[in-house]
Amino acid sequence: MPSKLTTHILDTAHGCPAAGVMIELWSVNLETNQKSLVKTVTTNADGRTDEPLLANGELKAGVYGLVFMVGDYFKKTNAKLPEPLFLDRIPLQFGVADPNAHYHVPLLVSPWSYSTYRGS
Known part of the structure:
Protein backbone atom coordinates (compact mmCIF):
# COMPACT_ATOMS: atom_id res chain seq x y z
CA MET A 1 0.00 0.00 0.00
CA PRO A 2 1.45 3.40 -0.91
CA SER A 3 2.13 5.76 1.95
CA LYS A 4 -0.40 8.50 2.54
CA LEU A 5 -2.07 10.66 5.15
CA THR A 6 -5.88 10.78 5.22
CA THR A 7 -8.60 12.01 7.54
CA HIS A 8 -12.34 12.19 7.89
CA ILE A 9 -14.78 13.81 10.31
CA LEU A 10 -17.87 12.21 11.80
CA ASP A 11 -20.49 14.36 13.53
CA THR A 12 -21.46 12.18 16.51
CA ALA A 13 -24.19 14.59 17.63
CA HIS A 14 -26.12 14.16 14.38
CA GLY A 15 -24.88 10.71 13.39
CA CYS A 16 -23.51 11.76 9.99
CA PRO A 17 -20.34 12.81 8.18
CA ALA A 18 -19.32 16.43 8.76
CA GLN A 34 8.20 26.32 14.07
CA LYS A 35 5.07 25.31 12.18
CA SER A 36 4.63 25.51 8.43
CA LEU A 37 1.24 25.41 6.75
CA VAL A 38 1.28 22.61 4.18
CA LYS A 39 -2.27 22.92 2.84
CA THR A 40 -5.86 23.80 3.60
CA VAL A 41 -8.69 21.53 2.49
CA THR A 42 -12.44 21.17 3.05
CA THR A 43 -14.36 17.97 3.72
CA ASN A 44 -16.78 16.68 1.10
CA ALA A 45 -20.30 15.26 1.61
CA ASP A 46 -18.79 12.07 3.06
CA GLY A 47 -16.79 14.03 5.67
CA ARG A 48 -13.55 13.17 3.85
CA THR A 49 -11.14 15.13 1.71
CA ASP A 50 -11.31 14.54 -2.02
CA GLU A 51 -7.63 13.58 -2.12
CA PRO A 52 -5.22 12.30 0.55
CA LEU A 53 -3.65 15.10 2.57
CA LEU A 54 -0.22 13.73 1.63
CA ALA A 55 0.55 11.00 -0.92
CA ASN A 56 3.03 9.91 -3.60
CA GLY A 57 6.16 10.33 -1.48
CA GLU A 58 5.01 13.54 0.26
CA LEU A 59 4.62 11.83 3.66
CA LYS A 60 7.86 12.09 5.64
CA ALA A 61 8.78 10.95 9.14
CA GLY A 62 8.16 13.75 11.59
CA VAL A 63 5.49 15.67 13.44
CA TYR A 64 2.36 17.05 11.83
CA GLY A 65 -0.63 19.01 13.00
CA LEU A 66 -4.22 19.05 11.84
CA VAL A 67 -6.52 21.90 12.80
CA PHE A 68 -10.20 21.09 12.34
CA MET A 69 -12.40 24.22 12.05
CA VAL A 70 -15.57 22.69 13.47
CA GLY A 71 -17.11 25.88 14.86
CA ASP A 72 -18.58 27.12 11.58
CA TYR A 73 -19.90 23.64 10.83
CA PHE A 74 -21.76 23.41 14.15
CA LYS A 75 -23.12 26.94 13.82
CA LYS A 76 -24.72 25.88 10.53
CA PRO A 111 -20.27 20.51 19.92
CA TRP A 112 -19.12 19.30 23.36
CA SER A 113 -16.47 16.60 22.82
CA TYR A 114 -14.14 14.92 20.37
CA SER A 115 -11.93 11.89 20.02
CA THR A 116 -9.43 10.59 17.51
CA TYR A 117 -7.34 7.52 16.85
CA ARG A 118 -4.96 6.12 14.26
CA GLY A 119 -7.24 4.38 11.82
CA SER A 120 -6.54 2.21 8.84
Whole structure:
Protein backbone atom coordinates (compact mmCIF):
# COMPACT_ATOMS: atom_id res chain seq x y z
CA MET A 1 0.00 0.00 0.00
CA PRO A 2 1.45 3.40 -0.91
CA SER A 3 2.13 5.76 1.95
CA LYS A 4 -0.40 8.50 2.54
CA LEU A 5 -2.07 10.66 5.15
CA THR A 6 -5.88 10.78 5.22
CA THR A 7 -8.60 12.01 7.54
CA HIS A 8 -12.34 12.19 7.89
CA ILE A 9 -14.78 13.81 10.31
CA LEU A 10 -17.87 12.21 11.80
CA ASP A 11 -20.49 14.36 13.53
CA THR A 12 -21.46 12.18 16.51
CA ALA A 13 -24.19 14.59 17.63
CA HIS A 14 -26.12 14.16 14.38
CA GLY A 15 -24.88 10.71 13.39
CA CYS A 16 -23.51 11.76 9.99
CA PRO A 17 -20.34 12.81 8.18
CA ALA A 18 -19.32 16.43 8.76
CA ALA A 19 -19.36 18.09 5.34
CA GLY A 20 -17.85 21.49 4.60
CA VAL A 21 -15.32 21.56 7.45
CA MET A 22 -12.07 23.36 6.70
CA ILE A 23 -8.90 21.54 7.80
CA GLU A 24 -5.36 22.89 7.96
CA LEU A 25 -2.38 20.54 7.69
CA TRP A 26 0.83 21.76 9.34
CA SER A 27 4.38 20.45 9.45
CA VAL A 28 5.93 20.88 12.91
CA ASN A 29 9.62 21.24 13.72
CA LEU A 30 9.94 20.31 17.40
CA GLU A 31 13.52 21.58 17.66
CA THR A 32 12.67 25.12 16.61
CA ASN A 33 8.98 25.02 17.56
CA GLN A 34 8.20 26.32 14.07
CA LYS A 35 5.07 25.31 12.18
CA SER A 36 4.63 25.51 8.43
CA LEU A 37 1.24 25.41 6.75
CA VAL A 38 1.28 22.61 4.18
CA LYS A 39 -2.27 22.92 2.84
CA THR A 40 -5.86 23.80 3.60
CA VAL A 41 -8.69 21.53 2.49
CA THR A 42 -12.44 21.17 3.05
CA THR A 43 -14.36 17.97 3.72
CA ASN A 44 -16.78 16.68 1.10
CA ALA A 45 -20.30 15.26 1.61
CA ASP A 46 -18.79 12.07 3.06
CA GLY A 47 -16.79 14.03 5.67
CA ARG A 48 -13.55 13.17 3.85
CA THR A 49 -11.14 15.13 1.71
CA ASP A 50 -11.31 14.54 -2.02
CA GLU A 51 -7.63 13.58 -2.12
CA PRO A 52 -5.22 12.30 0.55
CA LEU A 53 -3.65 15.10 2.57
CA LEU A 54 -0.22 13.73 1.63
CA ALA A 55 0.55 11.00 -0.92
CA ASN A 56 3.03 9.91 -3.60
CA GLY A 57 6.16 10.33 -1.48
CA GLU A 58 5.01 13.54 0.26
CA LEU A 59 4.62 11.83 3.66
CA LYS A 60 7.86 12.09 5.64
CA ALA A 61 8.78 10.95 9.14
CA GLY A 62 8.16 13.75 11.59
CA VAL A 63 5.49 15.67 13.44
CA TYR A 64 2.36 17.05 11.83
CA GLY A 65 -0.63 19.01 13.00
CA LEU A 66 -4.22 19.05 11.84
CA VAL A 67 -6.52 21.90 12.80
CA PHE A 68 -10.20 21.09 12.34
CA MET A 69 -12.40 24.22 12.05
CA VAL A 70 -15.57 22.69 13.47
CA GLY A 71 -17.11 25.88 14.86
CA ASP A 72 -18.58 27.12 11.58
CA TYR A 73 -19.90 23.64 10.83
CA PHE A 74 -21.76 23.41 14.15
CA LYS A 75 -23.12 26.94 13.82
CA LYS A 76 -24.72 25.88 10.53
CA THR A 77 -26.13 22.62 11.90
CA ASN A 78 -27.24 23.79 15.36
CA ALA A 79 -28.44 27.38 15.75
CA LYS A 80 -28.96 27.05 19.51
CA LEU A 81 -25.32 26.80 20.55
CA PRO A 82 -24.09 29.37 23.07
CA GLU A 83 -21.41 31.91 22.17
CA PRO A 84 -18.54 31.52 22.49
CA LEU A 85 -18.63 27.94 21.26
CA PHE A 86 -17.19 25.29 23.53
CA LEU A 87 -15.27 23.81 20.57
CA ASP A 88 -14.32 25.96 17.60
CA ARG A 89 -10.88 24.98 16.32
CA ILE A 90 -9.53 21.55 17.29
CA PRO A 91 -5.74 21.26 16.98
CA LEU A 92 -4.30 17.76 16.84
CA GLN A 93 -0.56 17.08 16.79
CA PHE A 94 0.73 13.61 15.89
CA GLY A 95 3.90 11.86 14.84
CA VAL A 96 4.69 9.84 11.74
CA ALA A 97 7.34 7.22 12.49
CA ASP A 98 7.01 5.16 9.30
CA PRO A 99 6.74 7.30 6.15
CA ASN A 100 5.98 4.16 4.12
CA ALA A 101 2.74 3.46 6.00
CA HIS A 102 -0.82 4.76 5.69
CA TYR A 103 -1.74 7.17 8.49
CA HIS A 104 -5.47 7.77 8.82
CA VAL A 105 -6.43 10.34 11.47
CA PRO A 106 -10.22 10.55 11.90
CA LEU A 107 -12.06 13.00 14.13
CA LEU A 108 -15.29 12.08 15.90
CA VAL A 109 -16.84 15.30 17.11
CA SER A 110 -19.88 16.90 18.71
CA PRO A 111 -20.27 20.51 19.92
CA TRP A 112 -19.12 19.30 23.36
CA SER A 113 -16.47 16.60 22.82
CA TYR A 114 -14.14 14.92 20.37
CA SER A 115 -11.93 11.89 20.02
CA THR A 116 -9.43 10.59 17.51
CA TYR A 117 -7.34 7.52 16.85
CA ARG A 118 -4.96 6.12 14.26
CA GLY A 119 -7.24 4.38 11.82
CA SER A 120 -6.54 2.21 8.84
